[in-house]
Amino acid sequence: MESFELRFSGNAPIGGRAHVGVVGSGDLEVLMEPANETVVSVRTSVDGFGMIWRATLERFLARNPIAAKIEINDFGATPGVVSLRLAQALEEARR
Amino acid sequence: MGVRPHDLLRLASPTAVEAAAAPAWVAAALAATPWVVARRAGEAGGRIAVGVRGATRSERFAAHVPTTAVVETLGPEDLADRPPPRAHSAFDAMAALRPALDDVGCGWGPAGAAGFELATGRPALTADSDLDLVLRLRAPPRDGVLAGLAAAARRAPLRVDVLLEAPAGAAALEEYLSDVESVLLRTREGPRLARRGALWTGPC
Structure with missing residues (x-):
């Protein structure tokens, strides 16, 4: 189990809150809510992938420079699944 | 029928796995x-x-094996009726959910640690294991059936994850029943977001 926090500079407002994903192996939960600054808190069951997390989040937030508080509870998802869940959370926040 | 996701494969030899850069625990x-x-x-x-x-949960390693190295294949359905090798809440939950699972779809069975333990006889479940179940469906069941199954799963003494294996790919039961617009669909080509209706297109 590993936890860390990453900060990004985004300023595009998101509509509302979102909660997507599943608490289960190979998956993750993403909670997203409007905020003044972009802080991502990651809790993951798999240690040692900090660099990959940073790259995956950087890619998503470069494409979507949102201002949001993002909480991630990860249960060993692949970067592909992480990216999809982030996109899904944003889709839900904008509904 | 070829190999399907979750199938457990017994190898003729432990060295059949192509794992050049594998961590030490893999060979052991x-x-x-x-x-x-x-x-x-x-x-x-x-x-x-x-x-x-x-x-442990973080000890998972992706590799390949030659088809010829496989001497036995057990899918989740082959394991559903096996007697549990020991007492564990995962096996109790499986027994309790059996009627609800038998009622739905075209086959079900355990995957994950419970499936591995039933196939191999080796302890794989731990005190904080979930129960992973696979439920095969050709078409959406009648209204309320999946909700009933999910409610039964929530009453289990441990966390139960039911994966719906549909013609187009797999989705988590819990997410399928939630109010999100699209669900994560796991396919042979990789995961994608899809509307629920997309699950039912393709061969079973």
Whole structure:
């Protein structure tokens, strides 16, 4: 189990809150809510992938420079699944 | 029928796994239990995409095995009726959910640690294990059936994850029943977001 926090500079407002994903192996939960600054808190069951997390989040937030508080509870998802869940959370926040 | 995701494959030899850059625990795990689990990427060119299970949750290793190295294949359905090798809440939950599962779809069975333990006889479940179940469906069941199953699963003494294996791919039961617009669909080509209706297009 590993936890860390990453900060990004985004300023595009998101509509509302979102909660997507599943608490289960190979998956993750993403909670997203409007905020003044972009802080991502990651809790993951798999240690040692900090660099990959940073790259995956950087890619998503470069494409979507949102201002949001993002909480991630990860249960060993692949970067592909992480990216999809982030996109899904944003889709839900904008509904 | 070819190899399907979650199938457990017994290998003729623990060294059949193509794992040049594998961590040390991989060889030890295979020497003790020469079984691997088929990944969704499946079979191509005589090689099967597999995962090796270690003792802990973070010990999972993706590799390939030659098709010819597989001497036995057990899918989740083959394991549903096996007597549990020991007492564990996962097996109790499986027994309790059996009527609800028998009522739905075209087959079900355990995957994950419970499936591995039933196939190999080796302890894989731990005190904080979930129960992973696979439920095969050709078409959406009648209204309320899946909600009933999910409610029964929530009453279990441990966390139960039901994966719906549909013609187009797999989705989590819990997410399928939630109010999100699209769900995560796991396919042979990789995961994608899809509307629920997309699950039902394709061969079972």
